[in-house]
Amino acid sequence: MADVAVVGGGISGIACARVLAGAGLTVDVLDRGQRLGGRLAVQTLRDTGTAYDGRVVDVGASYITVSDPEFAAVVTDWVDRGKARPWTDTFHVADGTGLLGTKLGPMRYAAPRGLRSLVEDLAVGLPSDLVSIAHPVDVESVDVTDGGASIAGSTYRAVALCGPDPQMRALLSGATTARDALAAAPTWEPVLALTAVYDERTWPDLDGVFVNDDPVLSFVADDGRRRGDDAPVLVAHSTPVLAAGHLTEPITAAPIMLGALERIVAKSEPAWFTVKRWTYARPAQAREETCYFDGVVGLAGDAWDGKPRTEAAWLSGTALGRRIADELRG
């Protein structure tokens, strides 16, 4: 039996597993997805009737930003090995009527094979004698026992729950201190991600667009420029309010989102489109603590470590791995 179970194979869970394995502990990573990556997600285009079938599109997080030196070293290593690329520090801004201008910001990093490939890269380096990664495995509950916790009959010395609070809270039945720690969870916002594939580019040169004061769209990415192959593919993110009204049948939001996209960025109809639902896309804010650990159950993800974004998820998972390793190695 492994020492620790990590539930969640997104960037926080894999970061946590890396630290635990580095400390010589054995780890089972369990994720319900077909692939690792969580919200660093890609979709492979199929049956689009365009020349872009087989191409992957980033349909979750749009990009990665970096401020922490330790995470910066990870991103620099990805860039040096061609896994990630500096994408842009300049996005357009728009309102509901169209583009208004550009805005300088931090460098945004993307990945030529999609952001998910970065999580897979972190997992490739894990020693197979210490870490087992199983997916798709849908964990139904985590039962805290005397001096440990069990998942589907397997008992672990500690369990790290690495992902959105509502999904992780649902696994903890009964009264546990970890469940209490999640009681005051921040609000999680939904997002719909519309992928639109065009026959050719019909919009001005741009990388991404922050859309302000629009009831439908919040952000648009040029996925071709993001990934570096210049494919005419846009990914538009809805506002949380629009998403909340279409979570049961996300595709019903497509005409509204396409209308807004045509109004703001692309002056033509796409050859193909689809809509992906993120019920828990992002916490509205994150707690200041880096992670939580009560001696048996740990919590990490982008609702920890101050800023609700990918960097915080990596930092939080790394911090939790260190806390569990310190505790278990005494």
Ligand SMILES: Cc1cc2nc3c(=O)[nH]c(=O)nc-3n(C[C@H](O)[C@H](O)[C@H](O)COP(=O)(O)OP(=O)(O)OC[C@H]3O[C@@H](n4cnc5c(N)ncnc54)[C@H](O)[C@@H]3O)c2cc1C
């Ligand atoms: C639309 C969208 C846009 C975003 N844009 C940005 C951006 O531009 N920049 C940025 O930095 N961040 C962005 N983010 C946020 C970023 O994606 C997250 O901060 C980061 O991916 C969180 O990683 P995580 O490991 O904490 O959680 P996740 O990636 O959600 O990983 C959790 C994992 O747990 C698994 N899981 C859940 N329940 C179970 C269960 N019961 N059993 C087994 N496995 C389970 C899931 O399958 C998932 O793989 C965006 C997110 C979305 C959705």
